[in-house]
Amino acid sequence: MAATESYPDDLKYHREHDWARIEGDEAVLGITWFAQDALGELVHYEPPADGATIAKDTSYGEVESVKAVSDVIAPLSGEVVAVNQKVVEEPETVNADPYGDGWLVRIRMTDPSEVDGLLDADAYKQVVAES
């Protein structure tokens, strides 16, 4: 079942429709409700390797629906410490719960100051409204 539209206040957002939940020097990343809705039911998630280095504003993986493939853009730089295997096995988890069970990777941030450049929920909702 698809989730209903929401943009939780406790997350930080990137205008390429990605979110980050900051947990100390680590961050959990995923795609927003808007992104999964635009793509439709996900059928494939191509994750980065464990231990890979990802860089802010560049692609770290791919999510794919029946009709289209999309790069996933890193909102923050860091080293991948965990990949969500549940989403690898059942990509539709992202549609059902984009901010919970549908997270994509957990990283150890290499430059925590990058967090300051991200959008809060209200600013991101503006981006969505203009999309």
Add this chain to the structure above:
Amino acid sequence: MAQTLQRTPIHDRHVALGARLVPFAGWEMPVQYEGVIPEVRAVRTDCGVFDVSHMGELEVEGPRATELLQATLSNDLGRIGAGEAQYTLLTNERGGIVDDLIVYRLDDFRYLLIVNASNRDADYRWLKEREITGSDVRDVSSEYALLAVQGPRAIERLGLPDAEPFTFAEADIDGIQCMVNRTGYTGESGCELLTVADDGAELWDRVLARGAVPCGLGARDTLRLEVCFPLHGNDITPDTDAISAGLGWCCALDKDFTGAETLRDVKAAGPDRKLVPFVMEDKAVPRQGMAVEGGGEVTSGTHSPMLEQGIGLAYVPAGSATPGTELSIDVRGRARAARVVKRPIYKREERS
């Protein structure tokens, strides 16, 4: 400059249902309502309805209509009588495919051709240029709405009698006069309902009221690929020939039609490459344009909701075309394993 998109007579119904609308072949068409996957499942298990009013209708009429069509279409119209239909190709001199279409024999002097939306103008011009005295070609597309009602329960839900595939008859569906064609593009039983444009939206409402699930072009493309029906513009084009595409079965090479000689030569020599169905063995979704290692190219690819794996059609060297052959597909820089399979890719399990 943005081109104005055409709208079908059902357009306001799509908007009301919250469909995602996309430009397709110059039309604003629903790509999905609830989602591609549930829509595919509805058609495979029960009944779905597609607005395909964007497709073109050409009427060919006159004492020499048969002669014109026998000279331009690949299949033999002598094999069908009035009330019957036939899958056929409009071919060019090189044996390439101008379009694939279904021809309906209304009577011995009148035919209806239902053609791809994107080729409607090209088909019309092609036939018009070859018109002979005693044959008249008209584009009547704007006069009609066309709904495809497909699925194992489609005929039952519409309250229609059983009929052979590739036949057609007039029928009344809840007060709306339709031409009921036992044809489709999903591999399921069902029909395509042709009605006057003004009745299209009413007919849509009544088909929905009978329990059909609204389905978009996304599901339609996935369904046709699961059963290996080629898509013109992807798998077959004016530059691909019917023999290489595996469509020799609808080419009557014992008659003369445009390109027949080339096709006889290709058949005699054996095609260099063949269009084959394949399934992914690795987790990946193949897409149009991806390279097949050893020479070859994916022409259609998607995720099959029924098989829950990547599937597609690709041209491969004739030596790699046998079912069971392992293929390697370049999925955005990553080599992913696939395997050639028999047509169709998806077949319903025999029910006990």
